[in-house]
Amino acid sequence: MVLPATDEPLATRLRRNLGALVIDNTFHGLSRIGRLHPKLRAEQACIRVVRDIRYRDGGHPAHRLDVHIPEGKGPWPVVLYVHGGGFRILSKDTHWVMALAFARKGYLVVNIDYRLAPANPFPAAIEDASHALRWVARHAHEYGGDPSRIVLAGESAGANLVTSLAIATSYERPEPFARALFDEGISPKAVVAACGLHEVGNIERFRKPNVPAWVLDRLVEVRMAYLDPASHLVDREGGLDLANPLLVLERGERPSKPLPPFFASVGTADVLLDDTRRLAKALEALGTRCEARYYPREMHAFQAFVWREQARDCWRHTHDFLRAALSEPASFEGSRSQPL
DSSP states (O other): OOOOOOOOOHHHHHHHHHHHHHHHHHHHHHHHHHTTOHHHHHHHHTSEEEEEEEOSTTOOTTSEEEEEEOSSOSOEEEEEEEOOSTTTSOOTTTTHHHHHHHHTTTOEEEEEOOOOTTTSOTTHHHHHHHHHHHHHHHHGGGGTEEEEEEEEEEETHHHHHHHHHHHHHHSOOSSHHHHHHHHTTOOOSEEEEESOOOOOSOGGGGOOTTSOHHHHHHHHHHHHHHTGGGGGGTTSTTTTGGGOHHHHHHTTOOOSSOOOOEEEEEETTOTTHHHHHHHHHHHHHTTOOEEEEEETTOOTTGGGOTTSHHHHHHHHHHHHHHHHHHHOGGGOOSOEEOOO
């Protein structure tokens, strides 16, 4: 893992801050515009949403979740959705369309907030996600969910977090929040990891001629906000493992309990493409099924643009995968990746 020095010219910092402002406002604007689409509004009206349920004591405003309850009669399989945003921006409220995409297919969806960096660096986000998963296991039945059929789902930073949750439920980890998941016997049935950033500590690997400066800025910003304030944890037991779940899997250590099957999707124009390739390879080496899907010329987080053809294809592939994973677990052995 590489944690480079943070000294940099003022012009670079100004460029990064300006880029962050533009990107942050763009995502929030798209979320607001999406709510105005007539079809999405009609579909959303069929889903009952219970908002801002507290999943952890302490009073922090980020420790809240929304439950999206589908039409019909349960018990429904449960999706714990963990939003992306580089561990530092966005929220459950910007990711309502992702919750809707699962709820309209008959999943009880628990869409969470968590503490954001840099005010709350690693391990705050994964610690919060762990508490949210424990809440799901204990309370999903109160809303018609089936806690024996839990799916972990997230995109980008959220994919990192759900992959780390899967590791925490399958390996005996030293972190107290991870060990609590393992000791409670929580066993997710599947993981949906979309366009994941699975190794935060080594952003230097993206310094390539074909990576634009503004994209590299965003990645450096993620590492600085999420890990630089937490660098003192490197020598602690567990270290930064759960910020870099890909490295945990690539070590090849056999889990104490089987890892759940993974569906990993990414666009071929996404700078994070190689993280999904490595994830599929590492899971395959461990004997864990990973259906990796690569969508030609699509950019980062294209899955959110549900009006696009390949985004719709990706959601169809996701639902097909989950239907099989939840109904036919015995057939889910080995790995299957879509060739590039």
